[in-house]
Amino acid sequence: MDRHKVIIVGGGPAGAMTALALTHFRPELAAEILLLEARSFPREKICGGGVSGRVVAFLEEVGVTLQKLAKVPVERFTICFDRDAFDAPFHNDKCFVVRRSTFDDFLLHSVRERGVEVRAPLAAVGAFREPNGIAVLDAIGTVHRSRILVGADGVNGRTRLWFGKPHRSRKTLLLQTDFPRDPEMPSGDSLIFDFTPLRFGRSGYAWFFPSMDAEGAPVINAGISGGPFVAGSLKQSREIFKTILDAHPAIKETAPERFHLRPYPEQDFSPFSNQAGNHVLLVGEQLGVDAFTGEGLAVCADSAAAAAQEILIALETGDYGFKGYSKRLISSDFFPLYLIGRPFWLESPGRRPNLLFSMATRKSHPGKENIMEIYGKLFSGALPAGKVFSPYFIKPVLRDLPPALLKRLFP
Numbered sequence: 001m002d003r004h005k006v007i008i009v010g011g012g013p014a015g016a017m018t019a020l021a022l023t024h025f026r027p028e029l030a031a032e033i034l035l036l037e038a039r040s041f042p043r044e045k046i047c048g049g050g051v052s053g054r055v056v057a058f059l060e061e062v063g064v065t066l067q068k069l070a071k072v073p074v075e076r077f078t079i080c081f082d083r084d085a086f087d088a089p090f091h092n093d094k095c096f097v098v099r100r101s102t103f104d105d106f107l108l109h110s111v112r113e114r115g116v117e118v119r120a121p122l123a124a125v126g127a128f129r130e131p132n133g134i135a136v137l138d139a140i141g142t143v144h145r146s147r148i149l150v151g152a153d154g155v156n157g158r159t160r161l162w163f164g165k166p167h168r169s170r171k172t173l174l175l176q177t178d179f180p181r182d183p184e185m186p187s188g189d190s191l192i193f194d195f196t197p198l199r200f201g202r203s204g205y206a207w208f209f210p211s212m213d214a215e216g217a218p219v220i221n222a223g224i225s226g227g228p229f230v231a232g233s234l235k236q237s238r239e240i241f242k243t244i245l246d247a248h249p250a251i252k253e254t255a256p257e258r259f260h261l262r263p264y265p266e267q268d269f270s271p272f273s274n275q276a277g278n279h280v281l282l283v284g285e286q287l288g289v290d291a292f293t294g295e296g297l298a299v300c301a302d303s304a305a306a307a308a309q310e311i312l313i314a315l316e317t318g319d320y321g322f323k324g325y326s327k328r329l330i331s332s333d334f335f336p337l338y339l340i341g342r343p344f345w346l347e348s349p350g351r352r353p354n355l356l357f358s359m360a361t362r363k364s365h366p367g368k369e370n371i372m373e374i375y376g377k378l379f380s381g382a383l384p385a386g387k388v389f390s391p392y393f394i395k396p397v398l399r400d401l402p403p404a405l406l407k408r409l410f411p
Contacts, residue, residue, distance in 0.1 A: 014284020292341020
């Protein structure tokens with residue numbers, strides 16, 4: 001049996017970022033934190049690997065430098081539907097694509113460097129509340145006691161269920177593969193999102209990101225999101241992806257004749273899910289991802305920052321109810337982008353782009369920004385997220401809504 005002030009279950013980005021935030025603001029806490037991770041690192045993670053400028057800003061704020069991290073810089077989004085494409089620049093150099101096995105290992109190594117005790121591979125297999133905290137049982141039978149438990153064990157993690165907090169949003173299916181990449185390809189500096197799955201009744205997108213494999217060779221990380229988590233969805237998603245690939249001949253040329261799409265579950269973020277309780281906080285993919293772009297790292301960073309603030313207050317006051325955590329989450333930078341993207345999927349998928357897509361990619365006058373161009377700035381951190389609630393964002397919405405609605409009604 002051992003005792004700590006904080007036990008973090010999960011060593012992925014959410015758990016690592018929480019530990020990094022805590023030890024940045026209170027370095028002496030490093031000796032009081034235990035992180036339990038079920039797997040050995042580096043571990044392969046099925047994910048596009050896009051890192052937004054807002055995540056970079058968080059890591060810089062907590063003292064993590066990224067100069068030595070192998071990455072592929074990206075300058076813009078390319079939004080596609082059928083044969084049409086629209087570019088939205090980021091307006092800074094903060095965004096990049098990284099191999100998630102490399103990135104996650106880098107973050108966990110940074111946690112160890114701060115003096116935090118990391119036990120991996122060692123799974124937490126259960127936990128329960130005690131009068132003054134939490135008891136956690138690991139896979140070798142050791143009981144660890146702590147004042148606070150941080151559940152950072154991802155979309156398939158069990159910490160949420162240990163404390164009776166089922167997730168309220170839907171679980172979807174994501175498929176991913178890698179193709180060889182020519183570093184000189186014109187799309188090498190862009191994150192390509194293709195929303196053509198809407199034509200097939202699928203509330204998701206295909207993506208093509210410039211990336212690198214485990215040995216550092218250039219690849220295109222590709223996949224499709226939004227499949228229902230039901231029998232038969234895997235086969236349907238594969239067929240939709242292959243059809244969409246035909247619309248990207250330069251990428252298709254690099255693809256092998258046969259390729260394997262690896263499946264992975266994904267959970268949408270829901271502001272109505274239980275996110276905290278007495279002595280317990282949930283972070284990262286336990287909360288979900290942004291349904292529009294599938295971005296989870298920004299949720300990891302913002303929930304880690306919010307959790308760290310709540311934990312520091314709790315340790316000082318002795319109040320472990322974490323009643324302010326939900327408010328901190330909806331005040332975080334990822335939440336305004338969630339508010340923009342979430343309504344995108346409210347319309348029934350059909351044979352043409354929905355109303356919000358038409359608005360997002362419409363440019364009515366030279367020199368005027370549309371919604372997607374503003375979104376690119378928000379994603380990259382070139383603009384503060386609070387701009388979503390200002391006339392700067394609201395005016396383009398009011399400007400583009402009537403023409404997009406007319407186009408929708410009279411195609």
